Amino acid sequence: MRTGKIAPQLSSMQAVIEAGPPALDIAHAALEHARSGGDGVLPFGDVRLKAPLPQPVQMRDFLCFEEHLKNSLARAIDVAAAGAADPAKARAQLEASGRFTIPPVWYEIPVYYKCNRMSVIGPDEDVIWPRYAHVLDYELELAAVIGKRGVDISRERAREHIFGYTIFNDVSARDYQMREMTGSLGPAKGKDFDTGNILGPCIVTADEIEPYSLTMIARVNGEQLSRGSSSTMHHRFEDCIAHVSQSETLYPGEVLCSGTVGGGCGLEHGRLLAPGDTVELEIEKIGVLRNRIVKRG
Structure with missing residues (x-):
């Protein structure tokens, strides 16, 4: 319904998150007004979506999928052994070293x-x-977006602190990442560069989605490279929230990312990106996050 009044609670997604249920009530009323043929409605083709949170309050990226970790470690052995004079011997030594097993x-x-x-x-x-x-x-x-402030949050109450869910593309400079992490810190510059963190295309509120039964698909240039499921998360967002909030306050607008789903990166397939590639990441009930890779001279 129209009131003719400005709603500061809807001035940004961060404002909506901080305002909580009252802001969502206003948003739902505006949506019903649009559905009933109200004015102020723009065709979707006339607008361009931006990141739902252009500057999140904080971002943390976890490593929640065992399959991804196993695949990545196995691929690291493949790459290291392939460059050796005796690949079979090198592979046996690398596997025996214990450096490529999950700690x-x-x-x-x-x-x-x-x-x-x-x-x-x-x-x-x-x-x-x-x-x-x-x-x-x-x-x-x-990715889960925090909606309610809290500290020392129990696992049992953690879902109460989630506002909603979105897709995250953690673009990675693999060569630099591997080099810097031999120094026992990181990742840093392997992940930190302009345009390297991608969120979208929207945030689906927590009441609309069951986060642990979602199909997750990756495509490059229209070719499907992987299909996984959020059901395979070893650590769930409840675990992440309980862990991070120990003696540390979580704030509305923080983003907690799941880490890569099994098969959900090119490293696992030996298919890395090239300039001009278009990456499409799709998660059931959230949508498709599409971006093009550009290399400037």
Whole structure:
């Protein structure tokens, strides 16, 4: 219904999240007004979606999918052994070294790093290839957006703090990432560059979605490269929220990313990106996040 009044609660997605249920009530009323033929409605083709949260309050990226981790470690052995004089011998030595097995701590806690929240772009924006990198990759992830402030949140109450869900493409400079992480820190510049963090195409509110039964599909130039499911998360968002909020306050507008679904990056398939590629990441009930890779001279 129309009131003729300005609704500051709808001035941005961050404002909606911070205002909580009252803002959603106003948004629902506006939607019903549009559905009933009300004015102020624009055709979808006349608008361009931007990142739903252009500057999130905070971003954390976890490593929640065991299959992705196993696949990536196996691929790292393939790459290292292929460059050796005796590939079979090198492979046996690498496998025996224990460096390419999942560490026990991964099963104990949901490990994460903090992303660069200032480098976020949205759907249909170009990803600019970082000048220092030679190998670029996409990563298909589900992300939860925090809607309610809290500290020392129990796993049992964690879902109450989730506003909604979106798609995250964690674009990665693989060559630089692998190099810097030998220094026992990171990732940093392997992940941190302008246009490297992509969110969208929208945020679906938590009441509209069951997060652990979603099909997740990755395509490059229209070719489907992987199909996975959020049901395979070893650590779930409840675990992540309980872990992070220990003696640390979580705020509305923070984004917690799941890490890559099994098969959800080019590294796992030996198919890395090239300039001009178009990446489409799709998650059931959320939509498609589409971006083009651009390398400037």
